[in-house]
Amino acid sequence: MFEQDIAQIQDLIDHERLTELRELFAQYPIPDIADILMAVDQNNRVLLFRLLPRAISSDVFSYLESEDRNEILKGLSHEETRNLLLNLRPDDRTVLFEELPGRVTQKLLNLLTPEELKTTRLLLGYPEESVGRLMTPDYVAVRPEWTIGEALDHIRLKGRHSETLNVIYVTDKSWKLLDAVEIYQFILTDPEQRVADLMGHSVIHISAFEDREEAVHVMLRYDIQALPVVDSEGVLLGVVTFDDVMDVAQLEATEDFHKGAAVTPLKGSYRETGIWELYRKRIVWLLGLVVVNILSLQLMAYYQEILASTIALTFFIPLLLGSGGNTGSQSSTIMVRGLATGDIEVNAWAASLGKELAVGLVLGLTMGLTGILLGSWNGGLTIALIVGITMMLIVIVANLIGAFLPLLLTKLKLDPAVASNPLITSITDVTGLIIFFSVSQWILAIAH
Amino acid sequence: MFEQDIAQIQDLIDHERLTELRELFAQYPIPDIADILMAVDQNNRVLLFRLLPRAISSDVFSYLESEDRNEILKGLSHEETRNLLLNLRPDDRTVLFEELPGRVTQKLLNLLTPEELKTTRLLLGYPEESVGRLMTPDYVAVRPEWTIGEALDHIRLKGRHSETLNVIYVTDKSWKLLDAVEIYQFILTDPEQRVADLMGHSVIHISAFEDREEAVHVMLRYDIQALPVVDSEGVLLGVVTFDDVMDVAQLEATEDFHKGAAVTPLKGSYRETGIWELYRKRIVWLLGLVVVNILSLQLMAYYQEILASTIALTFFIPLLLGSGGNTGSQSSTIMVRGLATGDIEVNAWAASLGKELAVGLVLGLTMGLTGILLGSWNGGLTIALIVGITMMLIVIVANLIGAFLPLLLTKLKLDPAVASNPLITSITDVTGLIIFFSVSQWILAIAH
Secondary structure (H helix, E strand, C coil), X not given: CCHHHHHHHHHHHHCCCHHHHHHXXXXXXXXXXXXXXXXXXXXXXXXXXXXXXXXXXXXXXHXXXXXXXXXXXXXXXXXXXXXXXXXXXXXXXXXXXXXXXXXXXXXXXXXXXXXHHHHHHHHHCCCCCEHHHHCECCXXXXXXXXXXXXXXXXXXXXXXXXXXXXXXXXXXXXXXXXXXXXXXXXXXXXXXXXXXXXXXXXXXXXXXXXXXXXXXXXXXXXXXXXXXXXXXXXXXXXXXXXXXXXXXXXXXXXXXXXXXXXXXXCCCCCCCCCHHHHHHHHHHHHHHHHHHHHHHHXXXXXXXXXXXXXXXXXXXXXXXXXXXXXXXXXHHXXXXXXXXXXXXXXXXXXXXXXXXXXXXXXXXXXXXXXXXXXXXXXXXXXXHHHHHHHHHHHHHHHHHHHHHHHHHHHHCCCCHHHCCHHHHHHHHHHHHXXXXXXXXXXXXXXXX | CCHHHHHHHHHHHHCCCHHHHHHHHCCCCHHHHHHHHHHCCHHHHHHHHHHCCHHHHHHHHHHCCHHHHHHHHHHCCHHHHHHHHHHCCHHHHHHHHHHCCHHHHHHHHXXXXXXXXXXXXXXXXXXXXXXXXXXXXXXXXXXXXXXXXXXXXXXHHHHHHCCEEEEEEEECCCCEEEEEEEHHHHHHCCCCCEHHHHCCCCCCCEECCCEHHHHHHHHHHHCCCEEEEECCCCEEEEEEEHHHHHHHHXXXXXXXXXXXXXXXXXXXXXXXXXXXXXXXXXXXXXXXXXXXXXXXXXXHHHCHHHHHHCHHHHCCHHHHHHHHHHXXXXXXXXXXXXXXXXXXXXXXXXXXXXXXXHXXXXXXXXXHHHHHHHHHHHCXXXXXXXXXXXXXXXXXXXXXXXXXXXXXXXXXXXXXXXXXXXXXXXXXHHHHHHHHHHHHHHHHHHHC
């Protein structure tokens, strides 16, 4: 997408027109600079990175993928690395240290000032995927008894290095969070008034130990752009901003997509993930599902008399099991996603199951009729009856399994996303075969 | 979750203590008020809604689901409806009119002032799911030649009714967008300086006719909280705020989840969707997939000699087809999601297919070995060979189909999400059977 820009910059590099290069390069938005940086010739990357103004270079660095960060870090001097680290926002620094190998992290930690080190160690102390890991301690807080004018002076003094100035926090002397006030309210209000006059009844906040997914839910529900993070005493620790939360929402959705297809969620992007890593994340599930499928194998062997006696019935097995799997995948996916967004509540499970029972009945009737048609076309009356009834029952049962399993998993405090399409398909295969052989035995006994 | 609060409010209603009720109720955050409103006895809802201060009631109304909105609207007088409509934010009004039946929309449009009517008609004029439908025209713009002090005076004057004051837009006299400046920069800067001094090199913007999903991508990439919307001349039309975009991101992810399980995306929430609607969104796909499955049926019938001669081979069909379906679901889901987030680029299709070919080979070898073990355990050497080789080939081919189809659909400018798990499973069933019968024929011929 930046072919022209990249060519132009590569050209400036090749002709060593560094002043022009420096000026042009810094004019792009940060994410574009990051993309262009990784698109130029590998030998020129560190050179180009060094040309960036200090304030921009740390932001660009935060945008790179972790492998690319390592590459840049290797090319920088001690002093340059130190400056880069000090300019990184605290939350971006946490992410960097999370990703790097422990040995490199130790080396980098030694470059920090004692105060920066304290903050970093504190943020790294929160559990992985917790809100604490996402937050930045760079915010501005004011006291309720101050006038708006005093508050504005304080904001001007403290605000220059803050990541989040759109919302100003009101705390008491012991830093307990009292309220969050959008900065434009300070502009719209008479400077003689008190901060207390701007305060509302309640303030939405979250604990640093909460799962980061909860921060997504809270921000989506309350439409707030910066979520204050507190400890168990209600003391303000930091702020989570909407951009971090949007990234988390995207990551969590990707994880749920992967889980839904029985892939253990990847740690990094697909591009970054190696072949062995991809293999490991998938083979575990494929082999686990083979175990479920062994039941199908056993069932087929057990009922081989039926298969041998009426070979035409065998022809319908892929069709019947496939339809069951498709139906189960539909209902399980609707449930898993509904539970993730809060659209379906586990406490109202009876209502959801009732609805799915009803939908399953009509789906089963339609598919059962289709089964009768296909059966009479490819067999005779007996086969038509067996295929039709089996299809109807398989669809109804598969639909209920797909709806029930995610609810059950949630009730058991397990992740409903484990009810992946492949798992549901494997389970409906087994139940489908049981239904198929039972119905076959029954109808064949009547027919003879 | 609000059981206690709901009980308390129901109690105040029952005892007609309206003053206390009014005061207590308005203190909750907006989304909580909406939830409590829908949780109290149905007869009291309109009464409770009427008690809300006007500014809050329109926000609460925007949070309700569309059925609940209809219910409230029916209980309000003409005058009350009019006031409610006038207090709604323009973007929320667009959403309301989109959802209501045309007849009701017409009636409500008549209640608007000519100016409001013009704005509403304009917003409704953009295509469904376009950025234009999401935006609000309530923003504050300043001119580059103004001083910061003049700009602040203008913001104070115009800002009281704006939805988005965190970002101030800089335009020229013909309203062409020049830049977007965060409001705190106005506070941090000397009032004597000019707006032009705050301006940067470039401003991220989007066209009103773009798909709303594009707004999600841009905001995620550039981490901006409010995205200015322009026409083809670059004239500022409105602003899309992060909360609307987060909602869209959530909705689009839900649509992709549903598509991934071969469910036509639902229009509203699951709770709101009726049984017939759910049936229609699912049966189309189930019947369509039966058509693909008929191929499996024909293949089984065509090769019935093999099935009849070596019945033990038949036992492995569910296991083999199941494993192929699972593998294909894994790779197609990874591709579809990667394409949706931009992690996988369709232009780099060769790299992705190469990676999947490699992953598929190792997966195929592992699963092939598993197949040999299961085959020798449940059959003999011949069966072990057939099952092992078939399993290996099925896994490799299914993996490639799952990776290839989403890329092909994208190349053809179609939605890659059509490559749902059920569709992939049905296709891999057919190819799996072809592989199964070919390998069986070959090995059986050698064995005899």
